[in-house]
Amino acid sequence: MAAGIPGPVENGDAKGGLRASLGGLTTRGRSFLAAGVAAAVCAYALGQGDLLRVGLLLAVLPLICVTVLHRTRYQVSGSRWLSPSRVPVGSEARVHLRMDNVSRLPTDLLMLQDSVPYVLGPRPRFVLDRVEAGGVREVSYRVRSDLRGRYPLGPLQLRLSDPFGMCELTRSFSAYDTLVVIPRTVPLPPLRLTGEASGYGDGRQRSLALAGEDDIIPRGYRHGDDLRRVHWRSTARYGELMVRREEQPQRARCTVLLDTRRIAYQDAGPDSAFEWAVSGAASALVHMLERGFAVRLLTDEGNAVPDGSAEGFAGPTQESADSAGLMMDTLAVVDHSDGGGLSRAHDVLRGTNEGLLVAFFGDLDEEQAAVAARMRQRSRGAVAFVLDSDGWAHGRPPVPHASDSGRLRLLREAGWTVVPVPPGAEIARLWQQAGRERSDAHPAAAGPAAGFQGGRS
Structure with missing residues (x-):
């Protein structure tokens, strides 16, 4: 953010600007003005000339302060930068503010106030001493959020005051900055989920033309x-x-499916099942990108990120950091969908020959469990982390029901590696559990590997 404030006032016209300046009278200035007017009226009624002079002095002093402050013409420019501009939930970012006096006159006392959303903390306020001509002042403050999202910072407000405290004028810069709070990610251990032979390096394979x-x-x-x-x-x-x-690089593919249906989650808040699913999807995306997979994020509504390449995958020519940033920005603002089914996601998966499919599901009824089971048909390997939202909402371990066992069994019979997610579970431990269950089902998959192995693009 960078902007200049002439005077630091930017008025559309002189009358409108002066009227706005009069609105900046402080309590002291209004009291002086009211006392002066009252003294002048009493002096006129009583015929007291000395009292009239005192009243005029009390009334004129705040008006003089308003006029002088309004006609001050020094220039101040401000800039803001974030370090970093994208932070995980619960981490701190530092906001740096810089004020430059670009005029030939020194400034009076300046008061700075930056506008921040309440979830990031209180509004920071700073008092800057007299800034010499061409001088620079730098201040900083920290922000932190336990809720993911995109939060605007700004505009930066500059408050001017006269030496007597009769008037204060507030002027705002026009630029904003945005702090992106992404889901918390957890490092995941490298495991292999299928019995296929491991590929080149971290899942990458190359073939000569x-x-x-x-x-x-x-x-x-x-x-x-x-x-x-x-x-x-x-x-x-x-x-x-x-x-x-002459050499065409190819990568193993991975689709991370996030179930965002509102009816699939009962609770809300930072420790809810939905937030765990979002954090798990973020951890899986980062893990697979670090292993060289071509990755995409898919929601139950059929929205794929990134969508710049064919079939919505992050292509081999894209930088992993850019792809991860794009998907993390999406997960930072993802919310519940009003849809009741997974059919749109199934339609997207049905049109491509997938590699690995990692899904994070909420509650599944029989119909949606059947739809999820059909998703496995186009994938080389599939892992489902299934959350019991009722157990998460009440903070107790999930109670097994016959219907739940039937739905999970339906997924297993379709070829899914199913991992139930109890409240407060660690994604890294469940990731290892998924690897062990897959290894038991496919002994050829046992042994070290760079990551979950999937099909090639």
Whole structure:
């Protein structure tokens, strides 16, 4: 944020600006003005000339202060930056403010106040001493939130006061900044969920293009490319310099599905089942991106993030940090959906040949359990973390019911690795449990691996 404030007043017209300045009279200034008017009226009624002079002095003094403060023409510019601008839930960020006096005159006493949402804490206020011409003052404050979201910071307000305390004027900068509070993520252990052979490195695989000029996939020339790789036939066809892409990188795919249905969660708040599911999805996304997977976030409404590449995956050419930031920004503001089913997510999954599917479900009735079971058909491996919202809402371990066992059994029979999530469970421990259950079902999957193994893109 950077802005300048001339005077530091920006008035549309002189009369309107002066009228607004009169509205800045403090209690002391209004008292002086009222006492002066009262003394002048009494002096006129009683014929007392000395009292009239005292009344005029009391009434004129605050008006003089308003006029002088209104006509002050020094300039101040302000800037704000966040460190960092994206923080997990419960972590602190520091907001730095800088004030520059860009005029040739020193300022009087300045009072700064930044506008912050109440969930980040009280409004910070600072008093700056006289700032010399060309001088700089820097202050900072900390903000912290236990609730994820996007929070605007600003505008920065500057308050001016005269030496007698008769008038205070408040002027605001026009720029805002945004603090993004993302879900808390937990480091997850590297495990393998399928019996397929491990891929190249952290789940990445590479394949050479078939030999022959007709099978070479060209791309646009980039600075630093070897000129011996220029593909002249494609260059003539497209009218721009093209080079051979002899090696096509491929990555294992992973879809993280987050169930946001309102009817699937009973409680609310920082320690609710829904917040646990959001945090679990964030941890899984970061873990799979760090292992080199092409990852996407999918909700029950069928919304996929990122959506810049085909089928909504973060493509191999995208930086993992950018992809993670985009998905974390989405999870920072994700809320309950009013939909009652998972059919839209199933339609998205049905149209692609998936790799690994990691899902975080709320309560599932028989119909939605059947829809979730069908999602497994297009995936090489599938893991479901199923939360019992009733147990989370009442803070007690989930009580097994025959119907619940039937729904979980339906998922297992469809090929899902199902992990029930009790209240307050640690995602890292459940992640390991999912790996053990999959290893028991597929002994060939046992052994160290870089991450949950899935299909290739």
